[in-house]
Amino acid sequence: MRGEYRLITWGRLELADSETDGETDSDTVDPITGKVEQLRDAQRAGLIDPAWDPADVLALINQIATTWAGQPEIGAAAANLAADTSVSARRAALVTAVERLFPRLW
Template sequence: MPPVTSPEATRERILAAARSEFARYGIAGARIDRIAKSAKTSKERVYAYFASKEALYRLISGQELAAIAEATGMDPADLPGYAGRLHDYFTTHPERFRLMQWGRLELDPAEAADDPVQATMAGKIERLRRAQEDGILDPSWDPIDIVVLLNQIAASWAGYADLAPVGSAERERFMEARRAAVVNAVARLFPTAAPS
């Protein structure tokens, strides 16, 4: 007789399998039957836990956003440091960068009122707006431009790992220089205001 597994263990296996599937194939290309096979369960069981493939993706992207926030910690008083941490996260985990990009490409944010990406962006924009009001950041930038430009600069090398040299020491020096360029670019664009 096969071992009995808890519903929670099955759900976690489905989430792990779906995370890998979405990162590799996107939302449209992901297949529930492959997710079920990888999770060692049935397609019907996947649908018993998750109403649709899109709902499953939104849950996973929300979890990933929480992991990114915990690993990188946006500090409006140190946006260059934040950009460096984002760069590190995405160059270390390019599959997670791909996972998040698929949602931007394939989902209509207007279709889900509780879209985790929209909620995260709104929270960051509000924090930046308060930092501007407190005199920490230059108020001439629209906070949404700060978030989008900073994210694009920080993640710029996540999609270009193939340009890095192959040797480990040479590659490490190359990526350190790329990180320094990211931090420097953000420091120039969004310097912290000098104390009055």
């Protein structure tokens, strides 16, 4: 997982260089735009609190999801010290955090 995260991070570095040159990468921007639109649709459907900006929701979820990959020392601590050291426990923690941050509206 760390190797994949390194590749993603390297790609982001290259993207940042192209953006400073006035270029944008539609392969990166288009999927993000689509995700933001999906979040807006979920807000309209009453599934996510509309008080949140969809771009913020996306950014926060992405950061929570990459915590263990982006900070290997935390991943190592979880693998050694967590009550449940499995990857499925990390995933469950992510799901719970997102559900609590962005509860479903009824």
